[in-house]
Amino acid sequence: MENKNKTGVLLANLGTPEAPTAKAVSAFLSEFLHDQRVVDMTRWLWCPLLHGIILPVRSPKVAKLYQSVWMEEGSPLMVYSQRQKAALETVIDMPVELGMTYGQPSILSAIxxxxxxxxxxxxxxPLYPQYSRTTTAAVFDKLAKSMKGKPVIPEFRFINQYYDDKAYIDALAQSVELHWDAxxxxxxLVCSYHGIPKRYADNGDPYREHCHDTTERLIARLNTDVKIKTTFQSRFGREEWLQPYTDKTLEQLPKDGVKRVDIISPAFSVDCLETLEEIAEQCHDSFMEAGGEAFRFIPCLNDAPAHIDMMRQLVERYTQGW
Known part of the structure; x- marks a missing residue:
């Protein structure tokens, strides 16, 4: 079919190993952790540490974690991302492709x-509601690098964030309300966002503010007497990351009399290792062992109709005038 308006959509996400094996995980982590947007340590210090210690030690461990959540069709992040692409194509009159910052399908292949x-x-x-140098900016870098040397480049428009978008907040609230109804x-309700080093936020990354703003808007939208708290998960290394930490918070809550917890991960557009294994399994066990009575994970928005409709609205808004 001829593309009459000559406009297309590139959905971008982080990426995932191609298989739940130590070899595939090592290849993926190597590309991911080489990105200075993610780890800004001096290369002559970082690279020997990464290849000599981190990858050989972590890859087999992380591969086992992936094995615990791997779906019949593949990695959860990839499966749900592909479902998002397919669903979005049914509600907009333009081609949609999926590209990953690390791994396949690449940003270049999508373009x-x-x-x-x-x-x-x-x-x-970029399917990151809250902007961060470690995610959104990394997509921009990969986009620019992919076009380097190309004789002709397309005209681009780039969505930096949508943490305060009404349709996004409504989709989050709907997922919580449906869960509570059932x-x-x-x-x-704990809103657990992926963490970043505190130093990044102190140096101007607006991610921390975007996360807290999302939670405040969700609180206003839900208008509930349930207590709602913001935490940060998935820290790596020894330096301080954004606090309060999700795991430490969940270990403390039963001691404070909070015995029944629901948890949602608003920074993740699709379920992945960090939600299905770290939150739904590890954090569940930590909370229950600390004296909790009920722990329920609310899935990411994935390809829920309200989420796809939010994407449709963003596409229509940002393509006006093209």
């Missing part, structure tokens, strides 16, 4: 596919 479909203009939608309300 080339859109160009092959006649796209001269590409809207880039299961009853908890003592507390």
């Amino acid at each position: 080339e596919s859109l160009q092959a479909q006649g796209c001269e203009r590409i809207l880039v939608l 299961n009853g309300k908890p003592d507390m």
Whole structure:
């Protein structure tokens, strides 16, 4: 079918290993952790540490974690991302491709596919509601690098964030309300966001403020007497990351009389290792062992109709005038 308006959409996410094996995990982590947007340590210090210690030690461990959540169709992040792409294509009249900052399908392959479909203009939608140098900016870097040396580049528009978008907040609230309708309300709803080093935020990364703003908007939208708390998960290394930490918070809550907890991860557009294993398994066990009575994980928005409709609205808004 001819692409009459010559505009396409690139959905961008982080990426995932191609298989739940130590070899595949090592290849993925190597590309991911080489990115200075993610780890800004001096290369002559970082690279020997990464290749000599971190990858050989962590890759087999992380591979086992992936094995515990791997789906029949593949990695959860990839499976849900592909479902998002397919669903979005049914509600907008333009091609949609999926590209990952690390691994496959690459940003470059997605752009080339859109160009092959006649796209001269590409809207880039990084699926990170809250902006961070470690995620959104990394997509921009990979986009620019992918176009280096190309004789002709498309016209791009780039969505930096949508943490305060009404349709996004409504989709989050709907997922919580549906969960509460089915299961009853908890003592507390924990909003667990992926962490970043505190130093990054102190040096100007707006991610911390975006996360707290999302929670405040969700609180206003839900208008509930349930306590709601913001925490940060998935820290790595020895330096201080954004606090309060999700795992430490969940270990303390039963001691403070909070026995029933629901947890949601608003920074993740799709379920992945960090939600299905770290939150739904590790954090569940920590909370229950600390004296909790009920721990329920609310899945990410994935390809829920409200989430896809939010994407549709973003696409329509940002492609106006093209």
